[in-house]
Amino acid sequence: MDSKPLVTLDDVLRAREVLEGLLHRTPVESSDAFAEIAGAPLRLKCEHLQRTGSFKVRGALVRLAGLSPDERRRGVVAASAGNHAQGVAWAARRLGIDAVVHMPADAAIPKVEATRSYGARVVLGGDRVEDAVARAVLEAEAQGRTFIHPFDHVDVVAGQGTVGLEILEQVPDVGTILVPTGGGGLAAGIAAAVPEDVRVVAVQSERASAYGPSLAQGSPTSITTTRTMADGIAVARPGDVPFGVLAARDTRVLTVSEDDLSRAVLSLAERAKQVVEPAGAAGIAAIIAHRGETLDGLVEPGRSVVVVLSGGNVDPIVLRKVFRHGMSAAGRYLHLRCSLSDRPGSLVGLLDAIAQVHADVVTIGHVRTGAGLGVDETAVDVEVVTKGSRHSREVLEHVRAAGFDAVER
Template sequence: MIDLSDVLDARVRVEETARRTPLDYSHTFSDMTGAEVHLKLETFQRTGSFKIRGATNRIETLSDDEKSAGVVTASAGNHAQGVALAATKSGVDSKIVMPENAPISKIQATRDYGATVVLWGDDYNEAQAKAHEIEEQEGRTYVHAFDDEKVMAGQGTIGLEIMEDLPDLDTVVVPIGGGGLIAGISTAVKEQNPDARVIGVQAEGASSAAQSLQKGEIHTLDSVDTIADGIATRNVGEKPFEVIQERVDEVVAVSDSEIAIAVTTLLERAKTLVEGAGAVALAALLSGAFEYEEDELIVPALCGGNIDMNTLTTVIMRGLVETGRYVKIRTVLKDRPGALDDLLDVISAQQANIYGIQHDRTSRDIAMNAAEVELDLETRGTDHVEQLLDALREEGFDVEVIA
C-alpha cells in the first residue's frame, strides 16, 4: 500500500509537468449548503484533468528499455490525454485504446498530444482488454489508469496541495471511478490529518465501490450507464481498493440528474466548466448525499473539465429542467380559430417565455376535431412551473408535463 513518502516522491517528478491548481473559497456554495466550501479547481490542470499527474509519475519511473519500447493504455479520455502528453514530453511513443463511443473532443485532444489512438469496444473494460493485447504483441509497458502504485501516488499530489492550502479541513470529497484518485488523495490527507474525513462519490450508473466495501471484495458491474463518462468503470482496481478500505470514510452515489444540476450551477454561478465526472463531488454536497455540520470545512475536488460540446448541451438542458428553468408541456385543443390564442393568453399572463411550439392535427391519439400542441417554455424555477400548470388547469386545459 502506498504511503505519504510515495506521494512526496511523486511531487518531485510531477511538478515540472503538472500545474499547481487553485483551492478557491466559494461564497455561492457556502451560502447554499451552510458549510465552508473550498473548490479544488483541478479543471485548470494541463489536459483539463488530474490524470496528467499519475501518468507523469509512472512514465518518469520507467527504465530506459521500457521507454524505448513505448507505452500503451486504455482510457475513456482523460487518462488518455495525460499519458499522451506525459509520454510525448519524455520522448516515449504512446498508443491509446479508447471506447468507440468516447467523446470526439477527447479523442482529438489525445491525438493532438501525440498519441496513436485505437478505438475499440463499448466501454473502458473492453478497451482495456484490447490494450493488453497490444501490450503483449508489441512489448509496450501498460500504464494503468488507476490500478498502479505510481499512478496513485501521482494523483495524491492533489492531496498535498489541498493540505498545504487548508491544513485544518474537515472533509474532502473525491470522485471514484477506478479508485486511483481517491487512493492517492486519501493517503496524502489522512497521513497528515487523521481526523479529516474522505468521502468518495460515484455515479449511480457506475456504482461498484460501495457494494465492494459491503462485500469486502471487489464487485464488478455487468455494465455502466452515466453521463459521467470519466468515472464509468465497472469496478475499482485491486490496489486502490486496499487503500479505500483503509482510508476512505464513506462512499456515496449521485444520480445523473444531480450531476447535471451541479454542472449547470457551476457554469452559471462559479463560471467554471466541468465534465460530469468532475462535478460528482459537488453534486454529492448539493444533494445531501452525505451528512455534514454547519460551517464544516469541505473541499469538493473538481477533477475534470473535458466535456464534449454535444454532451454539454444535453447536460445543460437536463439541469434547466431539473431546476424548473425549462419545461415542455403537451395539451389537446379544440380545432377551432382562437383555441391556441386562449392557451397562449394564460401562458403570457403567467410570464412564461415560449421557446417553441409544435401543432399537430394528424395524431391518431386525438379526436378528428382536435389538435395536439406541445410547447417548450422558459420558466423561473419549480414554483413558477407549478403556478403555470395550476393556472392552465384552472382554465380547463388538460396539461401533461413531458420534460
C-alpha cells in the same frame, strides 16, 4: 485482507518531486453558495483547470517517468474514455515516448481530438471502457509495449495524491474532502497524502457504484454498470491498489443520481462560473443531494469542506443536454402537451396564456394524428423555461384555468 496501504505518503512526496515545474498547482476557489448548502466553509479544488483538463495527467506523468529506458523505447499503450487518454498522450509527448490509446467507439469527439493533438495514435472501438482496456492489454502483450493503467498502479495513485498535498497547503483547516470516484485512483492518492483526521469521501454515480459493495465484501467486486452521464467515473470494478488504500482508511462512499449530477454541472456554471464535466462535478452533486442536511456527520464543525472538481473535458453538445437535464431536475424546464381545437387562433391563445405568467417558450411542435385526437384537434408540445418548481406549477395551473387540456410530459 492485509490492511496495510499499498501507497504511502512517501510515495506521494516522491511523485511531487517528479511533477515539480511541469504541471499547474491548480487554484482553490471559495463558494458562498455551496458553503450555505453544505453548512460549512467550502472550497473548490479546480483540477479541471489542470493541463489536459483533468487530474489524470498527474498520475500518467509519474508512471511514465518511472519507466526504464528499454520500456520507453518500446512505447506505451493505454485505454480510456478520455481524460486518462489525454493525460497519457501529453505525458508521453513530454517524455518522448510513443503512445497508442484505445478509446470506446462513442468517446466524446473533443477528447478524441485532444488526445490525437498531443501526439498519440488513437484506436476507436467497442462500447465500453472495459472493451478498450482488453484491446490495449492485448496490444501491450503483442508489441511489447507497457500498459498504462488508468488507476491501478502505485505510481499512478501517488501522482494523483499530489492533489491532496496541495489541498493541505491551500486549505490548512480542511476537515472533509469529497472526491469523484470511479476506479479510485484519485480518492486513494488523496487519502494517502492527508492525515487520518481529514475525512476522504468517495462520491460515485449510483449507476456505477462498485466501491460500496466492494468495501462491504472486503475485496474489489465487479458490478454491472448502466449508462451514466458521468462516463469518467463509470468503472465496474475498483482497482486493487486504490482499494487497499481506501479500505484501510474506512472510507465513506456517497452515491448521486443523474438528476444530482446534471444540477451540479448547471449550478457550478451559474454560481461558481466553472465549466465542469458531469464526472468532475460528482462532489458538488453530493452536496446538492444532501441540501438542508449535514452530510451524515461527515462535515466537521469549524473545518472546511473541499470538493475536488476533477475534470472539465465535456463535449459542448453533451453539455447542452446536461444543462437542459439540470434545468428540468431543478424545476426550471417544463414540457407541456396540450390538445387544441385545430382552428386559427388556438395556438395564439395558448401562447398568450403562457406569456401571462411570464414563462419563456423555447420550442413548439405539432402532432396532428394520433390516438385520442379527433379530426378537428391537434396536440401541441411546448417546452417552457420557468423560474423554478413553484413557477412551473403556476404555469401549468394557469394554462389549465385558461381552458386548455394540458399535461406535463
